[in-house]
Amino acid sequence: MPYSKIPNATIKRLSLYRKQLRRLISEDREVVQSQELADSLGLTSTQIRKDLSYFGKFGCRKKGYDVNLLLANLRKIMGVATDNKLCLFGCGNLGNALLGYKGFEQRGFSIEAIFDTDLNKIGKFFHGKRCYSVNQAKEVIKRKNIKIAIIAVPDETVDEILEIIILSGIKSILNFTQRHLQLPGGIMARSVDFTDKLELLSYFSHTK
Amino acid sequence: MPYSKIPNATIKRLSLYRKQLRRLISEDREVVQSQELADSLGLTSTQIRKDLSYFGKFGCRKKGYDVNLLLANLRKIMGVATDNKLCLFGCGNLGNALLGYKGFEQRGFSIEAIFDTDLNKIGKFFHGKRCYSVNQAKEVIKRKNIKIAIIAVPDETVDEILEIIILSGIKSILNFTQRHLQLPGGIMARSVDFTDKLELLSYFSHTK
DNA sequence: TTTTGTGAACCTATTCACAGCG
DNA sequence: CGCTGTGAATAGGTTCACAAAA
Numbered sequence: 001m002p003y004s005k006i007p008n009a010t011i012k013r014l015s016l017y018r019k020q021l022r023r024l025i026s027e028d029r030e031v032v033q034s035q036e037l038a039d040s041l042g043l044t045s046t047q048i049r050k051d052l053s054y055f056g057k058f059g060c061r062k063k064g065y066d067v068n069l070l071l072a073n074l075r076k077i078m079g080v081a082t083d084n085k086l087c088l089f090g091c092g093n094l095g096n097a098l099l100g101y102k103g104f105e106q107r108g109f110s111i112e113a114i115f116d117t118d119l120n121k122i123g124k125f126f127h128g129k130r131c132y133s134v135n136q137a138k139e140v141i142k143r144k145n146i147k148i149a150i151i152a153v154p155d156e157t158v159d160e161i162l163e164i165i166i167l168s169g170i171k172s173i174l175n176f177t178q179r180h181l182q183l184p185g186g187i188m189a190r191s192v193d194f195t196d197k198l199e200l201l202s203y204f205s206h207t208k
Numbered sequence: 209m210p211y212s213k214i215p216n217a218t219i220k221r222l223s224l225y226r227k228q229l230r231r232l233i234s235e236d237r238e239v240v241q242s243q244e245l246a247d248s249l250g251l252t253s254t255q256i257r258k259d260l261s262y263f264g265k266f267g268c269r270k271k272g273y274d275v276n277l278l279l280a281n282l283r284k285i286m287g288v289a290t291d292n293k294l295c296l297f298g299c300g301n302l303g304n305a306l307l308g309y310k311g312f313e314q315r316g317f318s319i320e321a322i323f324d325t326d327l328n329k330i331g332k333f334f335h336g337k338r339c340y341s342v343n344q345a346k347e348v349i350k351r352k353n354i355k356i357a358i359i360a361v362p363d364e365t366v367d368e369i370l371e372i373i374i375l376s377g378i379k380s381i382l383n384f385t386q387r388h389l390q391l392p393g394g395i396m397a398r399s400v401d402f403t404d405k406l407e408l409l410s411y412f413s414h415t416k
Numbered sequence: 417t418t419t420t421g422t423g424a425a426c427c428t429a430t431t432c433a434c435a436g437c438g
Numbered sequence: 439c440g441c442t443g444t445g446a447a448t449a450g451g452t453t454c455a456c457a458a459a460a
Binding site for chain 1: 439443444
């Protein structure tokens with residue numbers, strides 16, 4: 001039943017469930033069991049049922065879960081608005097890969113502003129979006145009421161960019177640099193670092 | 209002392225430590241305490257000491273850790289060879305961002321072969337590297353003795369690519385698609401998925 | 417002193433075992 | 439039955455509190 005204090009690990013898995021449910025819907029599936037969901041995600045059925053149980057009862061005994069209904073519930077639980085606006089700092093290779101990434105829109109996120117320090121890029125268009133100077137970031141972010149920033153700049157310039165981001169009233173940061181961000185309270189950051197994962201893979205492939 | 213069975217979470221942090229140590233070395237630092245290391249990574253000093261204690265004693269009481277020595281030890285522990293060869297499947301936006309990413313070389317990884325299915329790309333050069341047809345992948349991978357593959361293809365083509373990868377004798381996979389990979393035993397995969405993190409950020413920024 | 421190294425205590429998360437209900 | 443939902447048991451990780459050593 002709702003309320004016991006929900007494990008952090010559970011929260012992290014919710015978006016996995018949503019992802020898989022979307023896939024099932026695209027295949028016109030109407031019902032799914034915890035077992036099948038578990039198999040396709042590399043988890044256990046108990047874990048999925050336990051996770052869901054923190055928020056309520058969504059299944060139908062003997063049948064399983066109504067795919068559409070469960071997805072709708074998860075969306076409500078996670079409170080992901082359908083118009084989550086992002087801004088992107090850094091228009092290099094990575095920045096452009098992100099601009100071309102179709103997954104954002106599919107999930108209700110959209111990059112509403114892009115910033116760079118490079119004078120050759122400012123004013124130009126990337127994937128149909130005008131690149132602004134980072135000096136304009138604070139004004140643009142406040143005007144467009146953006147709450148989430150993506151950092152895809154070179155490691156060396158993080159501090160400078162971070163200062164601007166903090167002043168802009170951003171509440172969440174997705175960090176693609178290798179640096180650990182020192183942040184004031186009230187701002188949350190998540191880092192994407194695949195080099196760590198490579199080293200881990202290397203470690204396992206050599207010990208097992 | 210060595211041997212109790214090392215927590216998975218510890219292994220995952222080792223590459224964080226290496227990353228920070230490399231940064232300290234680049235600043236000509238010779239010694240560091242667990243406290244400072246912890247602060248810069250957003251961890252606790254106890255945790256770092258505990259993690260290290262699973263592998264042995266590397267510090268000097270009262271002084272701290274010799275930065276170079278500790279890094280050398282971690283390298284040995286993780287067994288990251290200095291010539292870890294990678295191959296890349298998918299030469300789109302993301303693939304090119306990865307090709308341009310300098311972090312690989314810095315950490316002893318190098319992309320030794322790139323593959324695509326697009327006839328317009330095969331035979332062309334990307335970041336100085338020739339793009340091969342995926343049909344040649346098995347042969348090229350075996351010839352160059354590559355053990356780690358990066359998947360940066362569209363989600364829809366994963367199954368096809370995965371089949372090729374498995375036949376090629378690849379042991380580790382870094383997966384950039386949104387799909388969970390079903391793999392035979394003996395192959396390990398890690399996925400990089402930032403959309404999940406975005407949803408998590410959205411969840412927190414809206415509940416707190 | 418000061419900082420590392422570590423058993424023990426605590427907290428968090430997963431799995432078990434089975435009750436509940438169509 | 440068959441599958442969900444869940445308290446209880448277990449496993450996994452972190453933090454505490456302090457001994458050891460320079």
